[in-house]
Amino acid sequence: MYYRIVTHDDFDGVVSAALVGYFLEIEKIAFAGPGDITNSRISTGASDIVCDLPYPLECGMWLDHHEANLEDVALRGIEQETIPGLRKPAPSCARVILEYFETEYEIDEELVEIVEASDRIDSFAYESIEDWRAERPENEIDRAIKLKAGKPAERREFLRWLVLSLMDESLETVAAQGDVTQRAELFRAEEEQMLKIIRQHLEYLGDERDIILLDFSGHTRRVSVVKNLAQLLTPQALAVLQINSLFNRQVKTNDLVFSMSLTIAGTHHPARRDLGEIMRQLNIGSGHAGAASGLLRSRSKQEMLKAKERTLKAILDHWKKQGQEGKSGPAE
Ligand SMILES: [Mn+2]
Known part of the structure; x- marks a missing residue:
C-alpha cells in the first residue's frame, strides 16, 4: 500500500x-x-x-x-x-x-x-x-547531517544510510560509525567558520542588548550560518534576529528574510515572548513562540533600506511590549 x-x-x-x-x-x-x-x-x-x-x-x-x-x-x-x-x-x-x-x-x-x-x-x-553543547550521540549525528560540504547526492546517500541504520541500531552505535564521525568533524570546522562570520556581524537591536542582530543583507552572495551559534558569544542575550536578502537563483533581490529565535536564556526568561506573534502582528510571516520568520518585499533598494529600519523598530517595540505584559502575569 x-x-x-x-x-x-x-x-x-x-x-x-x-x-x-x-x-x-x-x-x-x-x-x-x-x-x-x-x-x-x-x-x-x-x-x-x-x-x-x-x-x-x-x-x-x-x-x-x-x-x-x-x-x-x-x-x-x-x-x-x-x-x-x-x-x-x-x-x-x-x-x-x-x-x-x-x-x-x-x-x-x-x-x-x-x-x-x-x-x-x-x-x-x-x-x-x-x-x-554536551557530547551526546544525537549531537554527533546532527552535526553529520548539517555538514554543508560535499555533493547533494552524497548527502542523500548518507541520510538514507542513516535512516536504515537507525531502524535497527541505537543512537550510540550509529553515532560511533566512521561515516558519522568524519562528517561531524568536518562540520565542526564549518561551525568555526560560521562563528567567525557571526563575530564579524554581531550587533544588538536596542540598548538593552536583549536581541542579537545579524544583518547579512549587505552581502551580494548568500551567507548561511546557524544563528543559534551567536549565543555562544553572548550567552546573556534573549533572542537572535537574522536578516538575509532573498536570492532568486544566484541573484540578490530587494526582498528581505527576517528569521528570529529565542536563545536558551530567552526560553527560560520569566517574561515569555512569542516571536510568531510578532511576525503575525507585523503581517510579514508566522512561526511559534520560540522561532519565527517573515518576508519583507520591496521594489527598490531604497525602499528596502527604509522598510528594514521600520521593521527593526517595530520588532523591538513588540518585543518590549511583550516584556511588559509578561511582568503583569504569566503568559503561558
Ligand atoms: Mn520537525
Whole structure:
C-alpha cells in the first residue's frame, strides 16, 4: 500500500523516516525541504508517506508537528480528517509518529530514546548552553547531517544510510560509525567558520542588548550560518534576529528574510515572548513562540533600506511590549 517515505532532510526527518520505515517495513526514502513541497519540486502520490513537511498536493499518509502547516491545510480548504496519518503540535515529528504507532505496536526503550533526542534537537529545548553543547550521540549525528560540504547526492546517500541504520541500531552505535564521525568533524570546522562570520556581524537591536542582530543583507552572495551559534558569544542575550536578502537563483533581490529565535536564556526568561506573534502582528510571516520568520518585499533598494529600519523598530517595540505584559502575569 505504501511504497516510499518522503521526509524532511534534518535530524527529525531522518528519525521520522527511521520510525515509519521500521514499523511499516519501507526502505525507499526520499528527502526534501519544506520549499520542495510547497513549490512542487518533488512529486508525491498515494503510495507516499510524507513526514515532517508541509502537506503536498497528494500523498497516502501525512505525519507532521508544524502548526503553520496545519493552518495552511485549513486555509487550502482541505479537511484534515480525510488525510490518513496524524498531525498535532509536538516538539518533534518523531513524537507524533511514536504516538501514531504505539496503539498498535510494542515500543522498545531504544525507540523512546531516539524520539526524546529528536524532541531536544527539533525544539531546541535545552536547560543551558552546556546542556546544548554536551557530547551526546544525537549531537554527533546532527552535526553529520548539517555538514554543508560535499555533493547533494552524497548527502542523500548518507541520510538514507542513516535512516536504515537507525531502524535497527541505537543512537550510540550509529553515532560511533566512521561515516558519522568524519562528517561531524568536518562540520565542526564549518561551525568555526560560521562563528567567525557571526563575530564579524554581531550587533544588538536596542540598548538593552536583549536581541542579537545579524544583518547579512549587505552581502551580494548568500551567507548561511546557524544563528543559534551567536549565543555562544553572548550567552546573556534573549533572542537572535537574522536578516538575509532573498536570492532568486544566484541573484540578490530587494526582498528581505527576517528569521528570529529565542536563545536558551530567552526560553527560560520569566517574561515569555512569542516571536510568531510578532511576525503575525507585523503581517510579514508566522512561526511559534520560540522561532519565527517573515518576508519583507520591496521594489527598490531604497525602499528596502527604509522598510528594514521600520521593521527593526517595530520588532523591538513588540518585543518590549511583550516584556511588559509578561511582568503583569504569566503568559503561558
Ligand atoms: Mn520537525
